[in-house]
Amino acid sequence: MTCVNGDQETAKIVSWMKEKVAGAGAKGVVVGLSGGIDSSVVAAISKKAFPESVVGIIMPCCSNPTDAEHGQLVAATFNIPTYTVDLTETFFSLHQSIISVTQKEANQLTVANMKPRLRMTTLYYFAGLFNYLVAGTGNKSEIETGYYTKYGDGGVDMEPIGHLLKTEVRVLAEYLEVPMDIIHKQPTAGLWEAQTDEQEMGISYAELDCCLKEGEGSEKVKSRVKEMQRISEHKRHMPPVPSWKVTE
Numbered sequence: 001m002t003c004v005n006g007d008q009e010t011a012k013i014v015s016w017m018k019e020k021v022a023g024a025g026a027k028g029v030v031v032g033l034s035g036g037i038d039s040s041v042v043a044a045i046s047k048k049a050f051p052e053s054v055v056g057i058i059m060p061c062c063s064n065p066t067d068a069e070h071g072q073l074v075a076a077t078f079n080i081p082t083y084t085v086d087l088t089e090t091f092f093s094l095h096q097s098i099i100s101v102t103q104k105e106a107n108q109l110t111v112a113n114m115k116p117r118l119r120m121t122t123l124y125y126f127a128g129l130f131n132y133l134v135a136g137t138g139n140k141s142e143i144e145t146g147y148y149t150k151y152g153d154g155g156v157d158m159e160p161i162g163h164l165l166k167t168e169v170r171v172l173a174e175y176l177e178v179p180m181d182i183i184h185k186q187p188t189a190g191l192w193e194a195q196t197d198e199q200e201m202g203i204s205y206a207e208l209d210c211c212l213k214e215g216e217g218s219e220k221v222k223s224r225v226k227e228m229q230r231i232s233e234h235k236r237h238m239p240p241v242p243s244w245k246v247t248e
Contacts, residue, residue: 004168006175013160014049020158021050021133028053029135030126032119032153033082035070037173037182039137042160044176046135047078055130056080059122061087061115064193070182077179083126087118094118112191116152123156133157141166141208145225146232147201154235165213166205201228 021029028050031043035058046054058071068084075082091114099105123134136156138148143162148154161169166187173183187197187205198204203221211217211225 004164004171004175006172009164009172010045010048010176013045017046017049017135017158017160024133024157026131026133028055028130028132029158030055030057030123030130030132031080031135032056032123032137033058033071033074033080034137035067035074035182036137036185036187037178038139038161038166038169039071040074040178040182041169041173041176042135042137043074043080044078044178045160047080053130053132054080055126055132056082057119057123057126058082058084059087059119060084061091061118063088070179070185073179074182077177085122087115087122091115091118109191113149113152115191116149117155120152120155127157135160136162138162139164139166139169141205141212143236144212145201145208145228146235147197147228148235150235165209167209 017029021027029046031039031046031054033039033043033056043054043056056071056075058068058075060068072082074080095111095114105111120134126132127134134156136153136159138153138156138159139161140163142148143159161172164172170183188195201208201224203224207217207221208225211221217225
């Protein structure tokens with residue numbers, strides 16, 4: 001099992017989050033509760049960092065009902081005040097408005113990525129409402145390979161578990177006593193029905209993490225990881241700006 005000292009790691013993240021929030025002149029954090037292990041871990045740590053200043057947002061959008069149920073379970077487990085904003089009709093309305101203009105349907109991923117971008121907008125509404133920062137739920141495995149939606153779940157103010165591989169997040173989840181049903185569920189971004197992370201990536205998280213941490217794996221795995229890193233490089237930087245000076 002991956003070695004993570006739950007007590008020490010949690011304390012470090014709590015301290016780091018407090019520093020970031022104070023530095024921004026904010027009062028707490030808002031977390032999107034997807035019902036997955038990553039958001040559950042961030043929610044649990046956020047509650048420790050800001051006992052009275054954390055709010056969870058559940059945002060179903062053509063989603064599996066179990067995801068919202070698990071989001072509510074996390075909120076109840078860690079006593080986190082929560083709002084539910086159903087984005088299903090908003091998603092369909094925006095999608096149809098675009099199609100009515102273009103008369104053309106985009107590919108599945110482009111359409112699906114509208115969902116996390118609507119969620120990002122919703123999280124920032126609540127952040128502005130309470131003067132909170134948006135705590136992201138991305139882990140190192142996802143960030144290193146670009147397995148997230150740019151300006152969607154990647155549109156946040158901080159990534160508290162962005163230094164932890166997926167396998168390390170699981171260890172921390174057990175320490176924090178995240179419900180076991182969530183720890184053992186198949187990771188999914190919920191972009192479309194029956195979609196899973198590992199199926200979409202073409203490799204398992206165990207293979208991915210081993211490659212990222214130890215540089216080990218089959219040639220197929222190494223090649224896939226390298227390609228994911230290459231095509232997602234733009235996601236890990238601010239938008240480029242011309243570097244030359246303006247001449248008069």
